[in-house]
Amino acid sequence: MWIFRIDEPRLGAIRIREWRRRARHTVGMLALLLGGTTLGLLLLDQSNTPFAKKSFTALWDGLNLVTTLGNFSELDEHQKVFMLLAMFATLLIGGFALSRLTGMLSGDDVMIYRENRAMEYKLEHLSNHVVVVGFHSLGELVAKHLREAEEAVLVLVADQTQADRAADRGYMVVLGLPGVFDDVLRHARLDRARALVVTTPDSNNNLAITLIAHRINASLAIAVPGENALRKDLLESAGATTVLIADELVANALVGKLAARVGTMK
Template sequence: MYRIEEPRLGGLRIKEWRRRAHLAIGLLFLVLLGSTLGIGLLDHSDAPLSTKMFTALWDAVNLVTTLGDFSDFNPDQKIFMLVAILATMVVAGYALRQLTGILSGDDVMFFWENRVMEHKLETLGTHVAVCPFGPVGQLVAARLRDAGATVLVLDTDVKRAEKASRLGYMVILGDQSSFDDVLERARLDTASALFVTGFDPNSNLEITLVAHTLNPGLQIVVSGENDLRRMLLEKAGASTVIDQNDIIACAMVGQIDARPAQRT
């Protein structure tokens, strides 16, 4: 699901985690550097300086990574290593406290979910958009998916959007005030059709007008309850206007035999 009003806290948490990660890495690097210099300077052997520093670096890396494959230490180096081990434990504990838990919130999950959806939307084409995911929209979406179409659900209701997401549809969620942004994100420029299935005639008219503006060649199927509304929707860019009341009436009448009974 892509959320138009993405929680800003998610992005802030990611930035804070990165800052703390850089700090933790920097501290570990300082421990590594300090351990290398300390072990090398306390090496009283007659080995060349380059050999001493390489051995010191080897021991420092083993210290930081906890591999434990150390060389032989003299008494001074052992004392220094005790201090270095304590410093490493303190830095590692600090890093764990700073980095764990900060990425476990819902806002961070929404942040990453939006990043994944952004990539999917960028490559989306010849899909069919359904708006909203109400009773009619659910039936339309299901039949379109059964026919092999790629369905993108657009909605302003969180519960309906979450239901569509659980059913496996791609979803864009936005509130009523930002629905123009929802339609822009829906890649209507590459879509094959838009089904407007809501019950609010004014909302249906607005969605049709914006969608037609974004893509004048888009097929737009929308419901309208009377001749005036049909005319307005067609002028707004609707390709097909469905009169739901007329369909229901025809279906109801078709269930009975309307012919008068013959008198005997």
């Protein structure tokens, strides 16, 4: 899948613009060559052929030269000499184009630029999805269960390694460093999301993310883990709709399993 990077390298966009400028320059040179070749052949044509037909023939030969098709009409000696010069000019322009254009669009920065443009379109049309913040073991497990439930999942991370792993698993990813994570949340289309699940191990980050997400969409369902009762109260005050304390869940599960085991032994 694709990764949208908030801190997109500027060099990719610069390379794209420069490639386009060089491509326009090359096309302009070919157009000048075509025009010059057509005019030269027309002036060198001393036959009694009607002017319209001579013009068409000259244009036909010029196009065959520029496009390298090679299907030329009959040429006299003067026209052949002229065409030799035009062919040499064509080779020069072709070599110029190869040297100036080849390889410019294959760099990592250009690939990231293209990937970001594609992801912008995907994010713009994304709706009714579930956003998972973090892709540690918990976040990966949550995303896996959501996908098995046929939910559209968007993963938000602040780490390149997590972003790559999530993308390799087939998830759409928005990547941004902690200093720009506000922008990450804004790009997650929380205004059209079904729910948000916060899974990062940093409780302070979880609280800040909950506050921002609730501010963006006050009706958004937000699930987040909490360490204790105090932290649960803080998260609920920040806008969390579901706060789970891991120790309580484990304790309840253990006691429940034990009670069931003891009950069967009586």
